[in-house]
Amino acid sequence: MTTTREAAAEPSLHDRLTELADRLAAAGERPAPPCPDAVNAAMIRNWAQALGDPGDWSRVAPPAMIQVWSMPGLVPAAPEGGPGAADRARNPADEVLRLLNENGYTGVVATDCEQTYDRYVRVGERLRSAMRFGGLTGPKKTAMGEGYFVTWRQTWYAEDGARVAEMLFRVLKFRPRERRGGSGAGGPVRPATSLDTAFFWEGAKAGELRIQRCADCGRLRHPPGPMCPSCHSVERDHVVASGRGRVHSYVVHHHPPVPGRTAPFVVAVIDLEEGVRVVGNVLRCAPDEVEIGMPVRVKFERVDDDLTLPQWIPADAPEDEPSAEPEQPALLEIPLTPTFVIATALATRDFTPVHHDTALARAQGAKDIFLNILTTMGLVQRAALAAVPGAVLKGIAVRLGVPAYAGDTLRLYAERADAATLKVRGAVSLGDHVTATVTLREGA
Amino acid sequence: MNVSGKAAIVGIGATEFSKRSGRSELRLAAEACLAAIRDAGLEPSDVDGLVTYAADTSSEIAVQRELGIPGLRFFSRVDYGGGAACGTVAHAAMAVATGQADAVVCYRAFNERSGHRFGQAGRSVRADSIGLEFSWHLPYGFATPAAWVAMQARRYMHEYGATGEDFGRVAVAMRRHAATNPKAWFHGRPITLEDHQASRWIVEPLRLLDCCQESDGGVALVVTSAERAKDLPHPPAVVTAAAQGTGPDQMMMFGYYTGDLAALPAMRRVGAELWRRSGLGPGDIRTAILYDHFTPFVLIQLEELGFCGRGEAKDYVKDGGIELDGRLPVNPHGGQLGEAYIHGMNGVAEAVRQIRGTSANQLDGVDHVLVTAGTGVPTSGLILSAP
Numbered sequence: 001m002t003t004t005r006e007a008a009a010e011p012s013l014h015d016r017l018t019e020l021a022d023r024l025a026a027a028g029e030r031p032a033p034p035c036p037d038a039v040n041a042a043m044i045r046n047w048a049q050a051l052g053d054p055g056d057w058s059r060v061a062p063p064a065m066i067q068v069w070s071m072p073g074l075v076p077a078a079p080e081g082g083p084g085a086a087d088r089a090r091n092p093a094d095e096v097l098r099l100l101n102e103n104g105y106t107g108v109v110a111t112d113c114e115q116t117y118d119r120y121v122r123v124g125e126r127l128r129s130a131m132r133f134g135g136l137t138g139p140k141k142t143a144m145g146e147g148y149f150v151t152w153r154q155t156w157y158a159e160d161g162a163r164v165a166e167m168l169f170r171v172l173k174f175r176p177r178e179r180r181g182g183s184g185a186g187g188p189v190r191p192a193t194s195l196d197t198a199f200f201w202e203g204a205k206a207g208e209l210r211i212q213r214c215a216d217c218g219r220l221r222h223p224p225g226p227m228c229p230s231c232h233s234v235e236r237d238h239v240v241a242s243g244r245g246r247v248h249s250y251v252v253h254h255h256p257p258v259p260g261r262t263a264p265f266v267v268a269v270i271d272l273e274e275g276v277r278v279v280g281n282v283l284r285c286a287p288d289e290v291e292i293g294m295p296v297r298v299k300f301e302r303v304d305d306d307l308t309l310p311q312w313i314p315a316d317a318p319e320d321e322p323s324a325e326p327e328q329p330a331l332l333e334i335p336l337t338p339t340f341v342i343a344t345a346l347a348t349r350d351f352t353p354v355h356h357d358t359a360l361a362r363a364q365g366a367k368d369i370f371l372n373i374l375t376t377m378g379l380v381q382r383a384a385l386a387a388v389p390g391a392v393l394k395g396i397a398v399r400l401g402v403p404a405y406a407g408d409t410l411r412l413y414a415e416r417a418d419a420a421t422l423k424v425r426g427a428v429s430l431g432d433h434v435t436a437t438v439t440l441r442e443g444a
Numbered sequence: 445m446n447v448s449g450k451a452a453i454v455g456i457g458a459t460e461f462s463k464r465s466g467r468s469e470l471r472l473a474a475e476a477c478l479a480a481i482r483d484a485g486l487e488p489s490d491v492d493g494l495v496t497y498a499a500d501t502s503s504e505i506a507v508q509r510e511l512g513i514p515g516l517r518f519f520s521r522v523d524y525g526g527g528a529a530c531g532t533v534a535h536a537a538m539a540v541a542t543g544q545a546d547a548v549v550c551y552r553a554f555n556e557r558s559g560h561r562f563g564q565a566g567r568s569v570r571a572d573s574i575g576l577e578f579s580w581h582l583p584y585g586f587a588t589p590a591a592w593v594a595m596q597a598r599r600y601m602h603e604y605g606a607t608g609e610d611f612g613r614v615a616v617a618m619r620r621h622a623a624t625n626p627k628a629w630f631h632g633r634p635i636t637l638e639d640h641q642a643s644r645w646i647v648e649p650l651r652l653l654d655c656c657q658e659s660d661g662g663v664a665l666v667v668t669s670a671e672r673a674k675d676l677p678h679p680p681a682v683v684t685a686a687a688q689g690t691g692p693d694q695m696m697m698f699g700y701y702t703g704d705l706a707a708l709p710a711m712r713r714v715g716a717e718l719w720r721r722s723g724l725g726p727g728d729i730r731t732a733i734l735y736d737h738f739t740p741f742v743l744i745q746l747e748e749l750g751f752c753g754r755g756e757a758k759d760y761v762k763d764g765g766i767e768l769d770g771r772l773p774v775n776p777h778g779g780q781l782g783e784a785y786i787h788g789m790n791g792v793a794e795a796v797r798q799i800r801g802t803s804a805n806q807l808d809g810v811d812h813v814l815v816t817a818g819t820g821v822p823t824s825g826l827i828l829s830a831p
Contacts, residue, residue: 189587191579192571222701223580249599249705251591252648258565261585264645269595269700277701281584287648292602309583 013103017136017148020099024092024133032091032129032154033076035069039125043068043347050347051378052334055385060120063393064381066156066165067374069121070129071349092133093152100148100173107144110373112151112170114397116439118163121156127164129156134168141257147174176365187303187430188260196226199238204308209241209298211276222276243298244315245270248277252287260303266290270312284313304429330411332383336428338406341369348374358406371404376426376434379412383424384438387414392441394420402430448721451537452673452680453828455484455549455666456793461629461784464558465660473502473553474510476662481511484666485677486547491666493518493548495535497528497787500552507551518545522688524696526735526818527710528552529788530826534686536667546668552789553662561658563588577695590655590738592697593820594647597740599705601649604755606743608649612640613761614739615653615781617774620767622782625804629657630782654739656780663789665796673831681796681828684812685722688824689713697820707754708744711816714825715749722827724812726750729827731798731807732772733791733815736779741819742766749814768805776805788817795828 011019037043044057047065055062061069091097097108121127131154138148151170158164193201203210212224215235219228227234250268257263266282268290282290283299295315302308334340338358345355350372353360361369380396404410408428415423420442426434457479459465459472467475473496481488488511494504495518504519518539522528529552536548556562565587569575581587586595600606619635622628635653643652673680691709693702703709719725726749734745743757751772752760760766766774777783777794784790795813797803810830817824 188585189567189569189582191583192569192575193579194571194576197576197579223576249595249602249700251586251594251598252645253585253588253591254645254647256564256588258585258587259567260583264648265585267581267584267586267591267595269599269705279581279584279586279698279700292599307583 013099014139017096017099020096021133021136024095025135027092027133029130029132029155030092032070032131033072035127035129036073037069039069039121039123039127041123044123047347047378050340050343051375051382053378053382058123060122062378062381063117063120063165064115064377064396065348066115066117066121067154067167067377068348069127070154070156071374073349074351091152092131093150096133096136096150097173100150104175105147105173107147107174107176108171109144109174110169110171110400111149112168112397112399113373113377114168114395115165115377116167116395117165117393120392121158121164126159127156128159129154131155134170142172142174144172145174145176147172188307188309190307196224200224201307203238203240204300204310207300209243209278209310210238211241211272211274213237213239220274220276222278239274241298242273245272245278245296245312247271247282247290247292247294247296249292250282250290252290268296268312270296278310280310280312282312282314284317289314331386331414332379332412334379334410334412336371336404336406336408336410338369341371341406344375344378345372348372348378350374366403366405368405368407370406371410371433373400376400376404379410379426380424380434380436380438383412383414383426384422384440387416387422387424388440394439394441396436396438398434398436400434401432402428404428404433446721447537447541447683448685449682450541450670451667451683452670452831453533453665453683453792453796454668454673454676454678454680455480455482455486456664456796457481457483458627458663458786458790458793459553459661461627461659461661461786461790462557463629463658463660465555466558469554469559469662470502470506470510472555472660472662473500473507473551473664476553476664477507477511477549477551480549480551480664480666483678484547484668486666488513491547491549492516493536493539493545495520495522495532495548495550497521497525497532497552498523499525499528499787500554502551502553518548522824524818524822526737526787527821527823529735529792529817529824530686530815531688531817531824532789533665533667533683533792533826534688534824537683537686540667540669546672548667549664550667550789551662551664552787554787555660556785556787557658557660559660563590563655563658574696577698581698588647589697590650591647593738593741594650595700596705596744596820597738598649600740600744603706604758606740606755606758608651609637609641610743610758610761611650611654611739612637614736614742614766615640617761617764617767618736618779618781621776621805622778625778625783627804628778628783629659630778650738650740656737656785659784659786661784661786661790663786663793665789665792670831679800680831681799681813682831683826684724684829685718685827686824687714687717687721688822689717690822694822699820706744708741708748708819710821710823711745711819711825712748714816714823718814718825718827719750722812724827728812729772729814730810731776731813732774733795733813734774734779735788735791735816735819735823736775736781737785737818739781742774745816745819746772749816768807773807776803776807791815792826795826799828799830
C-alpha cells in the first residue's frame, strides 16, 4: 500500500545513483594513482616482519602485498600527467561514495576483497595500476543499517603492459542506525548491574546459574532484589540452580534487527526446577521445534571476558555443539596487540586513522583500533602457505565479518577443499573476522 | 474523597497524525494544547495546571512558555509509557476536584515515527531500577515492545486456544473503523483477515498487522470542574471514574516471573476500581476505547475488564463483536492500529467526541465510555459519561 503524501519533484536518490553508476561503468578503466616505488626488498622485509611472515621473499614479493605497491602513503605524490590528472586518477567510485555520504549513508565497511594473481611480481619491477567502476546494488537492509554495496576493480600491470594482478573490492555504504550509547559493535546489549544483581552475572561467568535466596526465610527469587518481599530481611545468599527447566512461553524474533543476535531467534521464559523463572534464548534448536513445556538445560554463552549469558538448549542436546568442523587447534594464533595492528597498517602503507589512532577509531563508533584489510589479506596468505608449504597462490577471495580489534586474538584455520582450493577462516572473540577461499596453481 | 463526577473533559485538540510532522515535539505539544484550550472556549491565561507523561520530551514549563501561560499552580507527570494516558486525566481531575487548579491541560506529543521510534530495539540500559529490569532481557535480543507482548500472547494462545486469526479480527475491526475516519492514517484503507494472515512475522506469534502504527502527532485535553464545565461551549465528558493500577511483582512489560502470563493484572485492578468508583458495570458501557498497541492485549483486556470471561475474548470478537455494530464497539476511531499511535491520548479524545456526539463514527445513545491506557505496564483507566 503506498502512502505517497508528498509528491516527488526531483529524481530520487536511487535514480541519481543508478544514473551515475551507469555513467561510471561506461567510462571504463582509468589510471589509478601511481605506484610510487618499484617493488623493493625494504618494503617487503618491513611487511613480512610486521605480519610475522616467515617466507623467503628475496626474489618475488608476497602476492597478497599487491595492493601495497599502489597505496598512496601518508603524503600522496603529485600525480603525473599534468593538469586534471588528479581527478582522473581518483577512485572511480568516489563520486558514488560522495553522493551516498551526502544523503546520510555515512557509514562504510568493506565486505569483500578478491585478488587474482597472474604471476608473482619480482623485486625491481615497476608497476602501474588502473581502476574501473564495478557496480552498485541496493538499497538493502543489512545488520548495519540500510545501505548500498559499491564495487570497484583495480588492475596492476607490468612495464611491458601485461597484467600481473587484479582485485575486486566491495564496500557497504550504510545509513548508520541510531545509536543510543552503550553496546559494542555487533555484540549484545550489556546488562546494567547493581550491588543487588552483580552476583548473578559473576555466577554466569563462573558457570553457575545463581538464584537469590533470602538468608532468613529461604525464599528463592528471580530477578533478585535487596529486600525479601516475604519477610523483609535484607540478608541474602544464593543457591546454584540445577540448570534444568521447561519452556513456559517463547517468541521467535524476526524484526527489527537487534544487537547481538541474528534473526530468527528464540527468546523464552523458562520455569526452573527450583520454582523461579528466567528469560534467555533457546539455542541449538530450530525455532519451529521449540514448544511450551519443552525440557531445556542451561548452557553458558561466553560473549567476552566481561559477559557470560546463561542460555538454554534442549535437554537432550549433546553437550558440545554439533559442528561440521570440530574444534581444531588454530593453524595460526595471532595476538592483536596495538603494536601489531599499527605496524601492519603502516607496513601496508595504510594510514587511515582507525588503524592507529584509538581516540579517532572510537569517535567513529569502533571499540578500538582494528586490523586493516591489506593485513587481513596478508594473514590469509600466511595461513594458506602454512597449511600448504610451497604452494603458489592464484587468488585470494575474502569475505569480511566482524572487526578484528586490538586486544583480541585472531585465530586462523585452514581446510583443504580440493586440490586447488583452500578454505581459510579467521575468528576473533566477536565471531568470524574473515572467511576466505584461496586458489592454488595447478600442481602446487 | 471521591473525584467521581467532580471533573470533566471540556476541550480536546490535536495536530494532524502523520509519519513525519516536520516540526519539533514541543511545537506539536503547543499546537495540540492551544487547540484544546480554544476548543474549551478558554484562553491560555485561564490554564493553571499542566500534566503530561513522564516519557514526554516537552516539559510543562516549556509548554507554559510557548502558550504564554502566566503561571501554573499544578503540574505533574505520570510514568510508565502509554500506561500514563488516562492517568494524566486522573491527576488533573484530582487537582480540580480538590481546588489545586481550575483548568488543567493534559498533553502528549511526539515524533514517534520520524524521531525516536519505540519499535526499534533497545540498545542500552540505564543504571536505575528500570534499567535493571531491562538488563534481564536486552542482552538476549529481547528488546522490542512487540517481543515483550508476544511472550504473553504465546502463553495466552496456549492456555485458551486463541489463534493468530483471533488476533487478526482485532486488527480488521480497527482498520474498518479507521477506514471511515478522515483523521485516521489508514482512512479509506480497510484490511481483511487474509491480509492480516499474509502479513510478515514481526515476533512470532505477532505479525506486522498485529502491531500498531508508529506516528508523529500530539493530542491535548482540558480538564476542569464539572461545575465550571456547564458554562463552556461543548457538552462535558464527565469523569465518572479514574484509576491507576499495578499488579503483583509489577515490571515494565516484563510480567513473566510470577503469576499468569495470559493475564494483565494491572488492568484487572484498574477495571475493578473503575467499576467500584462509578457504580457501573460492563453492561453500562456503550463503547470502549481499549489500548491497542498490539492486538492480543485487546482480547485480554476484554477479559480483565469483565466484558467476557477468561479465555472467552476470542469468541467475543468473532462475527464483528467489537465492530461498530457489534455487542461492544471498541475504538470507533480506529484505535492506534488504525488512527494513530499517540500513546493512548487520541483514544481519550475519541471518548470525548462519542459523548459529545461528534465522532466520525458516531454511535447512538452514548452515556458511558470506558477508556484504558497502555497494557503490560502500570496502567490507568477512565469512565467518561454524558452530563
